[in-house]
Amino acid sequence: MTTHTLILLRHGNSDWNQKNLFTGWVDVRLSEKGVGEAKRAGELLAESGVLPDVLYTSVLSRAIQTANLALDTADRLWIPVKRSWRLNERHYGALQGKDKAQTLAEYGQDQFMTWRRSFDTPPPPIADDSEYSQINDPRYVGIDGAIPATECLKDVIDRMIPYWESDITADLAAGKTVLVTAHGNSLRALVKHLDGISDEDIAELNIPTGIPLVYKLDENFRPLGPAEYLDPEAAAAGAAAVAAQGNKK
Numbered sequence: 074m075t076t077h078t079l080i081l082l083r084h085g086n087s088d089w090n091q092k093n094l095f096t097g098w099v100d101v102r103l104s105e106k107g108v109g110e111a112k113r114a115g116e117l118l119a120e121s122g123v124l125p126d127v128l129y130t131s132v133l134s135r136a137i138q139t140a141n142l143a144l145d146t147a148d149r150l151w152i153p154v155k156r157s158w159r160l161n162e163r164h165y166g167a168l169q170g171k172d173k174a175q176t177l178a179e180y181g182q183d184q185f186m187t188w189r190r191s192f193d194t195p196p197p198p199i200a201d202d203s204e205y206s207q208i209n210d211p212r213y214v215g216i217d218g219a220i221p222a223t224e225c226l227k228d229v230i231d232r233m234i235p236y237w238e239s240d241i242t243a244d245l246a247a248g249k250t251v252l253v254t255a256h257g258n259s260l261r262a263l264v265k266h267l268d269g270i271s272d273e274d275i276a277e278l279n280i281p282t283g284i285p286l287v288y289k290l291d292e293n294f295r296p297l298g299p300a301e302y303l304d305p306e307a308a309a310a311g312a313a314a315v316a317a318q319g320n321k322k
């Protein structure tokens with residue numbers, strides 16, 4: 074039986090993860106902690122011998138930095154790279170740049186969690202003249218879709234899964250081990266698709282920063298078993314920290 078290997082990696086801790094701000098499509102960089110996580114991800118890849126042949130990233134710097142640091146550490150900086158806005162973080166609409174703890178205090182737990190984790194309720198759209206809008210960002214000139222003003226998880230699935238099917242699975246089918254370096258919510262969308270998680274249950278799934286998650290897939294790109302984090306203990310602690318984010322002071 075053909076087995077394909079897919080590695081998912083959420084970018085390391087960013088400056089805005091550190092400050093507990095909603096980020097979305099705002100192009101923030103890795104924090105010092107995130108740089109360390111990205112290098113550690115590369116060590117985990119090298120130690121486990123799961124070595125990517127091709128890299129996919131979003132067009133956001135924190136994912137690109139993470140991939141470069143991890144691949145440099147694993148001595149795989151030379152592999153081919155493909156980038157797409159379709160792997161971007163979920164656009165967080167008018168919440169981009171807002172403090173998560175303040176938003177929770179202002180709007181209450183239910184509204185806060187609806188915006189963060191509901192399947193099909195997007196946050197309010199961001200205004201075109203907001204300093205955190207991407208409407209004039211040169212990297213999105215001519216993209217094959219409208220630049221979003223907000224997105225829910227369903228919107229991310231709708232823009233990402235076609236790319237998974239057209240491009241990423243083609244590399245897997247060619248026998249390549251594929252590394253996808255992306256974001257908390259774009260990877261939640263892909264994991265939902267791969268693991269067949271319901272619209273309700275996906276709310277409970279949080280992806281930790283900087284820890285490779287390895288899938289073995291069959292010839293139809295369905296998982297042969299549960300995906301495995303290369304550092305399961307750190308992954309559990311990291312996922313719990315993401316879940317608790319609004320509560321940070």
Ligand SMILES: O=C(O)[C@@H](CO)OP(=O)(O)O
Pocket residue numbers: 090094095096097098162165189257258315318
């Ligand atoms: O702010 C964001 O863009 C995301 C990821 O950091 O946050 P959340 O986990 O709250 O969806």
